[in-house]
Amino acid sequence: MAKVAIMGYGTVGSGVYDIIKMNSAKLAKSADEEIEVKYILDIRDFPDHPEKHLFTKDVNDIINDSEISVVSEVMGGLHPAYEFTKQLLESGKSVVTSNKELVATYGSDLLAIAKEKNVNYMFEASVGGGIPVIRPLSRCLCANNIIKIAGILNGTTNYILYQMITNNKSFDTALKDAQANGYAERNPAADIEGHDACRKIAILASLASGTEVDYSKISTEGITAITLDDVKCAGASDYVIKLIGYAEFLKNGKVYAHVAPMLIDKKNMLSGIDDVMNGVLVTGDAVGEVMFYGPGAGKLPTASAVVADIVDSVIHRTARKGMAWIKADEDNTAPADEMKFRYFIRADKSTGDAAAVFGNVTELCGISETETAFITSPLTYAEAETLTAQLGGVKTAIRVLD
Amino acid sequence: MAKVAIMGYGTVGSGVYDIIKMNSAKLAKSADEEIEVKYILDIRDFPDHPEKHLFTKDVNDIINDSEISVVSEVMGGLHPAYEFTKQLLESGKSVVTSNKELVATYGSDLLAIAKEKNVNYMFEASVGGGIPVIRPLSRCLCANNIIKIAGILNGTTNYILYQMITNNKSFDTALKDAQANGYAERNPAADIEGHDACRKIAILASLASGTEVDYSKISTEGITAITLDDVKCAGASDYVIKLIGYAEFLKNGKVYAHVAPMLIDKKNMLSGIDDVMNGVLVTGDAVGEVMFYGPGAGKLPTASAVVADIVDSVIHRTARKGMAWIKADEDNTAPADEMKFRYFIRADKSTGDAAAVFGNVTELCGISETETAFITSPLTYAEAETLTAQLGGVKTAIRVLD
Numbered sequence: 001m002a003k004v005a006i007m008g009y010g011t012v013g014s015g016v017y018d019i020i021k022m023n024s025a026k027l028a029k030s031a032d033e034e035i036e037v038k039y040i041l042d043i044r045d046f047p048d049h050p051e052k053h054l055f056t057k058d059v060n061d062i063i064n065d066s067e068i069s070v071v072s073e074v075m076g077g078l079h080p081a082y083e084f085t086k087q088l089l090e091s092g093k094s095v096v097t098s099n100k101e102l103v104a105t106y107g108s109d110l111l112a113i114a115k116e117k118n119v120n121y122m123f124e125a126s127v128g129g130g131i132p133v134i135r136p137l138s139r140c141l142c143a144n145n146i147i148k149i150a151g152i153l154n155g156t157t158n159y160i161l162y163q164m165i166t167n168n169k170s171f172d173t174a175l176k177d178a179q180a181n182g183y184a185e186r187n188p189a190a191d192i193e194g195h196d197a198c199r200k201i202a203i204l205a206s207l208a209s210g211t212e213v214d215y216s217k218i219s220t221e222g223i224t225a226i227t228l229d230d231v232k233c234a235g236a237s238d239y240v241i242k243l244i245g246y247a248e249f250l251k252n253g254k255v256y257a258h259v260a261p262m263l264i265d266k267k268n269m270l271s272g273i274d275d276v277m278n279g280v281l282v283t284g285d286a287v288g289e290v291m292f293y294g295p296g297a298g299k300l301p302t303a304s305a306v307v308a309d310i311v312d313s314v315i316h317r318t319a320r321k322g323m324a325w326i327k328a329d330e331d332n333t334a335p336a337d338e339m340k341f342r343y344f345i346r347a348d349k350s351t352g353d354a355a356a357v358f359g360n361v362t363e364l365c366g367i368s369e370t371e372t373a374f375i376t377s378p379l380t381y382a383e384a385e386t387l388t389a390q391l392g393g394v395k396t397a398i399r400v401l402d
Numbered sequence: 403m404a405k406v407a408i409m410g411y412g413t414v415g416s417g418v419y420d421i422i423k424m425n426s427a428k429l430a431k432s433a434d435e436e437i438e439v440k441y442i443l444d445i446r447d448f449p450d451h452p453e454k455h456l457f458t459k460d461v462n463d464i465i466n467d468s469e470i471s472v473v474s475e476v477m478g479g480l481h482p483a484y485e486f487t488k489q490l491l492e493s494g495k496s497v498v499t500s501n502k503e504l505v506a507t508y509g510s511d512l513l514a515i516a517k518e519k520n521v522n523y524m525f526e527a528s529v530g531g532g533i534p535v536i537r538p539l540s541r542c543l544c545a546n547n548i549i550k551i552a553g554i555l556n557g558t559t560n561y562i563l564y565q566m567i568t569n570n571k572s573f574d575t576a577l578k579d580a581q582a583n584g585y586a587e588r589n590p591a592a593d594i595e596g597h598d599a600c601r602k603i604a605i606l607a608s609l610a611s612g613t614e615v616d617y618s619k620i621s622t623e624g625i626t627a628i629t630l631d632d633v634k635c636a637g638a639s640d641y642v643i644k645l646i647g648y649a650e651f652l653k654n655g656k657v658y659a660h661v662a663p664m665l666i667d668k669k670n671m672l673s674g675i676d677d678v679m680n681g682v683l684v685t686g687d688a689v690g691e692v693m694f695y696g697p698g699a700g701k702l703p704t705a706s707a708v709v710a711d712i713v714d715s716v717i718h719r720t721a722r723k724g725m726a727w728i729k730a731d732e733d734n735t736a737p738a739d740e741m742k743f744r745y746f747i748r749a750d751k752s753t754g755d756a757a758a759v760f761g762n763v764t765e766l767c768g769i770s771e772t773e774t775a776f777i778t779s780p781l782t783y784a785e786a787e788t789l790t791a792q793l794g795g796v797k798t799a800i801r802v803l804d
Binding site: 015019022023026027029030031032124130131132135136139140141142143144145210267269272273274284285286287288289290291292293294295298300301303304305307308310311312315319322 | 417421424425428429431432433434526532533534537538541542543544545546547612669671674675676686687688689690691692693694695696697700702703705706707709710712713714717721724
């Protein structure tokens with residue numbers, strides 16, 4: 001019998017509790033022993049809960065209980081989640097988490113403590129919700145040098161773009177719709193400005209490179225500037241626009257990463273990821289391209305990943321899993337100027353001649369007679385800035401995912 | 403330093419060797435020690451190989467060498483692969499394999515021996531080539547009761563159907579094309595008649611249920627009866643036809659499985675899996691739907707999965723991983739008559755009235771004025787047989803993937 005604790009009884013925490021109750025037979029089979037929740041930590045009271053005796057407001061009850069070997073931290077936020085996790089790892093307990101902000105910010109520290117104490121710090125649920133991605137990337141693709149990761153990592157923005165693409169909604173209407181459906185917060189900034197996706201691509205890039213990729217150094221752009229005209233113009237030429245967390249692993253050991261809306265060919269598997277779903281496309285030097293797809297958020301899907309980590313931690317109570325990275329000794333991020341992307345550009349026809357300014361371009365269908373739309377040859381960010389200024393009348397310039 | 407052996411130096415075996423050489427630094431990092439090939443077993447001679455001293459024709463060289471802890475069996479076929487694997491496991495060595503026929507046929511036996519000897523028998527490469535699917539299904543989704551698996555598990559048939567769908571080729575032309583491109587064998591029966599996909603869905607179903615699903619009891623139908631007209635008719639109504647390995651896990655503990663061409667809505671992620679690619683859609687009771695996509699065959703992709711298993715076996719030399727199933731005490735397969743599917747039917751218009759015979763039907767675009775095409779309500783296999791006979795003039799009746 002393995003006794004575990006849940007810290008935070010919000011959406012994910014109650015999902016973790018529900019799965020442990022609902023699928024107890026399956027979990028016992030997977031872990032080779034029964035799993036039981038002994039504590040639930042929350043500052044709130046739950047007087048009507050069927051197991052209200054499990055609740056505590058004091059993390060020391062968990063830290064000081066030698067029966068507890070695995071704790072799931074599903075509180076969210078940096079503090080006190082960081083302090084609690086640190087104390088738990090230091091006291092020799094494994095911690096599993098869905099907290100992407102904590103993993104992206106303090107992951108290196110916490111993974112180092114876990115290593116020192118020979119316990120596990122696992123975070124399958126921190127990226128892609130219920131989609132298996134951390135373990136597959138780290139273990140199943142371990143024979144590969146990872147070349148590239150491109151992911152739809154945020155369900156809210158994917159829902160908004162999908163509504164624009166499919167139902168001709170404006171960004172504002174689609175956002176209100178997302179809020180009405182519970183897919184977007186009242187303050188949607190963390191999602192629509194790309195900060196959520198930024199934490200997630202930082203985690204994937206750190207894991208793939210083995211060295212922390214500092215999320216604060218990742219150029220992050222949201223979808224607030226994307227218009228219905230952009231989406232229509234892309235669609236008319238068999239492309240879609242998606243918010244992409246992108247990372248490329250250079251031969252010199254540096255990592256380039258960004259979060260930005262990108263133009264995606266409808267032949268690319270990522271283009272078919274609709275609604276609130278997520279997907280991560282990984283390119284390895286041996287395997288080529290693989291993709292992991294599924295629900296990137298939600299109570300039971302996210303809890304499914306947290307509970308899988310609980311089971312794995314129970315199995316590995318005396319052995320550490322190698323899903324980890326270390327702090328970088330020096331700046332390991334590649335500057336944008338070293339990278340080239342093709343650009344999708346929409347501009348007024350009157351202001352200049354695209355071919356004269358950009359050289360070889362691929363013409364796309366414009367959405368009106370007064371505008372031109374095209375895809376450039378690969379350019380650095382600086383080159384694209386210079387040339388778009390030179391052309392004039394540019395409404396949109398976003399990178400193409402190749 | 404972990405010393406390993408490769409049995410079989412064909413396409414996959416040479417890929418395993420190449421990856422171990424090419425990505426040695428990455429592997430050393432993942433396994434926490436260096437990995438070196440000490441033996442390659444093959445009945446042929448390779449006098450020009452740069453490490454020709456590694457080759458042996460005698461499996462006892464490997465069995466009797468206590469330095470060897472992990473062996474990759476990539477010979478294919480049942481014999482002598484079975485005997486070699488058994489001897490190796492019994493001598494306390496872990497074995498990893500890409501041999502789907504062996505895993506589907508003798509998996510239960512070999513997994514039992516591995517358990518008894520506290521070593522690992524791993525088979526990530528046996529399904530989906532390089533796609534991470536065995537480990538994700540077994541470990542990352544372990545908090546779920548698996549409800550359903552539907553997979554495009556054979557690249558050859560997917561290539562043929564894709565050529566029919568996209569390039570209007572007949573089945574025969576598409577098959578010749580596949581043979582010319584090296585995607586189909588000169589004798590293509592194992593692929594086009596569904597036997598390859600049958601082994602793979604048997605492995606996935608066994609793993610998901612924890613009990614062997616006997617592949618010889620899986621109703622298996624290939625794609626030889628699918629015509630260009632079927633494909634065109636499906637396409638005109640926004641469907642595609644794909645060869646699907648299907649398994650459903652019933653509440654009574656039984657497993658229903660089949661391999662057959664199925665009609666798939668273009669909104670389903672499996673519909674977008676083109677060319678020789680594979681994909682596996684898994685439905686769990688907590689996570690909902692997730693999909694794993696990538697190259698289902700090929701030298702380096704398949705070897706990527708084999709080498710990942712080598713690394714995992716090196717890490718777990720003293721601990722066993724729980725990716726296994728046991729032999730069924732009694733017949734655990736659900737008969738087709740307990741299952742209902744909607745059917746896609748094409749028939750001559752002259753012979754009968756679809757609605758009168760089948761009740762509620764969804765009309766599809768026929769491809770000519772003389773024919774009718776429709777989707778029925780859910781029916782058992784027996785009901786579908788009776789009603790199609792009653793209607794008369796039926797050219798095609800295939801199940802719909804819902």
